[in-house]
Amino acid sequence: MKTHLALLRGINVSGHNMIKMDALKTMLEDVGFQNVQTYIQSGNVFVDSEDESPSAVGFKIKQEIFKRFGHEVPVVVIGKEDLEACFKNNPYLKENHADTKKLYVAFISKELASGALNDLKMSQVKPDEASIDASRIYIKYDVGAGKTKFDQKYIEKKLNVTATIRNWNTVSNLHALFSK
Template structure:
């Protein structure tokens, strides 16, 4: 049985796609996922499953949310190893950051195509910065995430692929939850 982290994009934001965490846990339990834990209201779920294929789990969770709540939610399923990779490869680790939420990390649905990546990298987002490592984009916001032009929507538009972003505090908590799981 493997431990996984599901990241749901765009739930409980500005009154849209509202899902109570207890209802989400119940819906996921119907998929025979086990030891389901949620973290905050933004769609972070740590669970265990006999199904060890993240892509299949993404599809099953997305279909279950549509059936149970009546709307589509993009889902990305990661392993603890994926999140540990994110932690270990933080290019901003030696820098003074404004607070414990930074950097943010945009998790991509797959490896970005080089030509699409060049389009994103050619844009001047100063004073904000981004560094791409594998399928993860580390985002350092000079004035915070609320004022940046380097948004998840821009990343998805330029790369032509799904992405979901989490702050460093959430990444740290999800690693802790996954390590202590089961």
């Protein structure tokens, strides 16, 4: 049995793709996931599964959400080691006086090639900054997430991937929950 963290993108945002967390939890239990635990309303769900493959777990969750709720919801599934790597490898945490309110992580559906940072064309989104580590993009927004072109749609278009972004506070809380 392996614990996975499913990061659902675009649910319960501005009245779109509304899914109550209790209903999501029940649906996931109904299809065989165990120890289902949700965190906040924006689609962070821990599940235990016999299936060790994150992509298979993500596909099953995405498929069941569509069947039950009629929403096409991108899902990125990660493990505890992915969250631990966020803390170890995030270059912006190593800066003096890092403003964690401006730090975000984009979790990507597949491992990125070494040239992916060039593909992002960061000059188009300056002064925002990014650093890539495997299937994560560490983001440091200059002003904030609400005032940038460098969002999940931009990343998906430039890299042809599925992405979902979490702020550093959420990443920290998810890591704490994984460690319990």
